[in-house]
Amino acid sequence: MNASFLxxxxxxxxAPVAAVVFAVALSSLAxxxxxxxxxxxxxxxxxxxxxxxTFVDILNEATPLYISGIAAxxxxxxxxxxxxVEGQYLLAAFFAAAAGGYFSGLPPVLHVGxxxxxxxxxxxxxxxxxxxxxxxxxxxxVISTIMLNFIAVGGIIAWLIREWADDTGxxxxxxxxxxxxxxxxxxNGVVEIFxxxxxxxxxxxxxxLIAIAVGIxxxxxxxxxxxxxxxxxxxxxxxxxxxGGVPPKRMVMYAMLISGACAGLVGMAEVxxxxxxxDQSFIQGLGFNGxxxxxxxxxNPAGIAIGALLFGFLNQSSGILQITKSATPEIVEIxxxxxxxxxxxxxxxxxxxxxxxxxxxxxxxxxQIEPSVHEEVVA
Amino acid sequence: MTDTMxxxxxxxxxxxxxxxxxxxxxxxxxxWARWAAAAAIGVFVLSAVQTFGGDDTTVxxxxxxxxxxxxxxxxxxxAALGGLFAERAGVINIGLEGxxxxxxxxxxxxxxNFGSPTAGVICGFIGGALGGLLHAIATVSFGVDHIISGxxxxxxxxxxMRFMSDQMTIKTNERLASxxxxxxxxxxxxGSITQSPRAGGLPKINxxxxxxxxxxxxxxxxxxDKEWFFVSDLAGVLEGFFTQLSVFTVIAFALVPISAFIxxxxxxxxxxxxxxxxxxxxxxxxxxxxxxxxxxxxxSGGMAGLAGAxxxxxxxxxxxxxxxxxxxxxxLAALIFGNWRPVGLMLGSLxxxxxxxxxxxxGTGLGTHSLLLVIAIALLATLAWxxxxxxxxxxxxxxxxxxxxxxxxxxxxVAPDWLPNAMxxxxxxxxxxxxxxxxxxxxxxxxxxxxxx
Numbered sequence: 001m002n003a004s005f006l007x008x009x010x011x012x013x014x015a016p017v018a019a020v021v022f023a024v025a026l027s028s029l030a031x032x033x034x035x036x037x038x039x040x041x042x043x044x045x046x047x048x049x050x051x052x053x054t055f056v057d058i059l060n061e062a063t064p065l066y067i068s069g070i071a072a073x074x075x076x077x078x079x080x081x082x083x084x085v086e087g088q089y090l091l092a093a094f095f096a097a098a099a100g101g102y103f104s105g106l107p108p109v110l111h112v113g114x115x116x117x118x119x120x121x122x123x124x125x126x127x128x129x130x131x132x133x134x135x136x137x138x139x140x141x142v143i144s145t146i147m148l149n150f151i152a153v154g155g156i157i158a159w160l161i162r163e164w165a166d167d168t169g170x171x172x173x174x175x176x177x178x179x180x181x182x183x184x185x186x187x188n189g190v191v192e193i194f195x196x197x198x199x200x201x202x203x204x205x206x207x208x209l210i211a212i213a214v215g216i217x218x219x220x221x222x223x224x225x226x227x228x229x230x231x232x233x234x235x236x237x238x239x240x241x242x243x244g245g246v247p248p249k250r251m252v253m254y255a256m257l258i259s260g261a262c263a264g265l266v267g268m269a270e271v272x273x274x275x276x277x278x279d280q281s282f283i284q285g286l287g288f289n290g291x292x293x294x295x296x297x298x299x300n301p302a303g304i305a306i307g308a309l310l311f312g313f314l315n316q317s318s319g320i321l322q323i324t325k326s327a328t329p330e331i332v333e334i335x336x337x338x339x340x341x342x343x344x345x346x347x348x349x350x351x352x353x354x355x356x357x358x359x360x361x362x363x364x365x366x367x368q369i370e371p372s373v374h375e376e377v378v379a
Numbered sequence: 380m381t382d383t384m385x386x387x388x389x390x391x392x393x394x395x396x397x398x399x400x401x402x403x404x405x406x407x408x409x410x411w412a413r414w415a416a417a418a419a420i421g422v423f424v425l426s427a428v429q430t431f432g433g434d435d436t437t438v439x440x441x442x443x444x445x446x447x448x449x450x451x452x453x454x455x456x457x458a459a460l461g462g463l464f465a466e467r468a469g470v471i472n473i474g475l476e477g478x479x480x481x482x483x484x485x486x487x488x489x490x491x492n493f494g495s496p497t498a499g500v501i502c503g504f505i506g507g508a509l510g511g512l513l514h515a516i517a518t519v520s521f522g523v524d525h526i527i528s529g530x531x532x533x534x535x536x537x538x539x540m541r542f543m544s545d546q547m548t549i550k551t552n553e554r555l556a557s558x559x560x561x562x563x564x565x566x567x568x569x570g571s572i573t574q575s576p577r578a579g580g581l582p583k584i585n586x587x588x589x590x591x592x593x594x595x596x597x598x599x600x601x602x603x604d605k606e607w608f609f610v611s612d613l614a615g616v617l618e619g620f621f622t623q624l625s626v627f628t629v630i631a632f633a634l635v636p637i638s639a640f641i642x643x644x645x646x647x648x649x650x651x652x653x654x655x656x657x658x659x660x661x662x663x664x665x666x667x668x669x670x671x672x673x674x675x676x677x678x679s680g681g682m683a684g685l686a687g688a689x690x691x692x693x694x695x696x697x698x699x700x701x702x703x704x705x706x707x708x709x710x711l712a713a714l715i716f717g718n719w720r721p722v723g724l725m726l727g728s729l730x731x732x733x734x735x736x737x738x739x740x741x742g743t744g745l746g747t748h749s750l751l752l753v754i755a756i757a758l759l760a761t762l763a764w765x766x767x768x769x770x771x772x773x774x775x776x777x778x779x780x781x782x783x784x785x786x787x788x789x790x791x792x793v794a795p796d797w798l799p800n801a802m803x804x805x806x807x808x809x810x811x812x813x814x815x816x817x818x819x820x821x822x823x824x825x826x827x828x829x830x831x832x
Binding site for chain 1: 473513516517521522523524526527528530531532533534535536537538539541542544545546572704705708709711712715772795797798800801803804805807808811812813
């Protein structure tokens, strides 16, 4: 019993580790072919990451990625592919930044709360649209969310960013900057209790706390609530869930709305603690990276956190490689892709091994219970 | 092109002894004739709107637009054909977009490196096919969820191509600096991490007699110049099709009947299709399901690679990062529109390629403004159709949208400048709004198949 438990745990942990090892091996090969030393490159990457300032950078990068990963995972849990986190978070960040800049002189908590609520509402509305299209018109959510991404960025934001621009003459015009009352403080003071002073003007975003809250809420929701159970049930077996009284269409709507509301929070680190407005150079691509992180973390809140930190580390490494020139920074892009693809393959391979193990132990168990039957047959 | 709601609708039953109406005659026509009629109606509507709609523009049906429509529909068409091969083999290919990205890079690289567009086309196909192979390994051999694997490929592809561009740039610079002869002559001079050097496409031709190639008469052009209502517009549209026609475009459209032939008239095609409909039944008859799924998905990747190569070589003459702009997914939408059939998806590609052209050619916003009226008319036709079929939901949605868009058209003089860019994606959603419920995908598409299971 103990041995099989050990085997199962090792298999479970083995898949992501194997994926990372495989990705490192392939990237090393790519580095060797391109004529640079993998050891020098990895040495630089690890040395860089061990600095306190880089650690702050990694946490800042991982924060929105984590929220984005959770947003994608909510859909994935019930086999709903919300590929539109990208458009949802950009649209939400745009409206939230616009609303935050519009009001001034509000009490801080109210101001920040207002921005968060607008963001969640817009995110939920935009993904809810895709949900409604799926439920009422049978349009596949992968296609509709991708189309809505382009409509959000190329249509709505491109249109309104000029209408609502703070300074139309500026080259990088955006929404009106948010007042101090709508800005979240940095967490540097808290971290510095345990460490030395964080230098080089690094600010640890307090949206990190929101990300942690989102992770805990996700965990409780999926594992401790009735509707979370229904989610998982319709993900495992929609027909059985339906027979058990779970309305599939309503589940799809709930999943899309919750996923979208979560996606709305992705841009908040940028809006509330870095840029304080939405402009042309607002960070893009967090939605697709979040999907990668969710796949890496197998929709598990802790797993997604590890995935987000890994991606944050890789993104930061690209910066240091640019400086030390021990390898091309683009190697990081390949590593991300290979890790994700090999991780999903490794998970599936492990699942099949486990399935076989279970079938085997079930067969052994039945043989132990009814040996006489078999003997009679043999006799 | 725009009146798209009628063609794939199920034939109406008139009841026994009922007089043959126009509609029932239409639905008894063979598929290609129905599609052709629908296309003619589309041109008629466009031309009527252009003539009587009050906007001073000819951009909707002039020869330049139809020629560009043909070119802009090619990537969508090839992606849709890619989707066709994969889904007929039972594998959903969301990774078309990523395979297209591989195609854009390899197409440009092949053209630059070997100095020949033909090599570019072949390299684009191979690049996409490698992506397809990866998808097949993950989904068929390892049983990874098709959408997850596709998403992973979409994440991998841009990073990989960025790395490769970087490698090309370094190699070239080092070679220039050291003046050494490299082991393999990479050529990427003038390129960068995000962009290749110039990579032109296959030769272009004017079709003789129809569009005046080789010094022959230009029949369609002369009819176009007469300015007859509808007839001249139709001739203009056709003239655009046959003028400055790239050989690559011809190949792409030739792949439609070729794919149809392979899938429905050969043993290989039958085996691919059974892999996507009833794999267990196929296996019991001795068909190697895994092998045929691999064939379908690798061909699918190759088609997507061609689509990418076309974007790089024919539409932009250069590889640039982020060039595919979701057209892999629009290809999937065209596949759904065409009910998983070659001729249907071709019409879908023309339809979805059209707004891309207007985004490029309609500088004044007048053409897009007229297009609003065209869409409203299409919605009104859908409205009439859903009232006849007594479909309440369709009636309400089509009616509401038609009134809203008609009002918008009436209250404005030009379309806002962001609308042309969003139009392709809006069109896809509008069309799917009324299409996707009536259609049938291959029965086993998206399911993981295990041998002996």
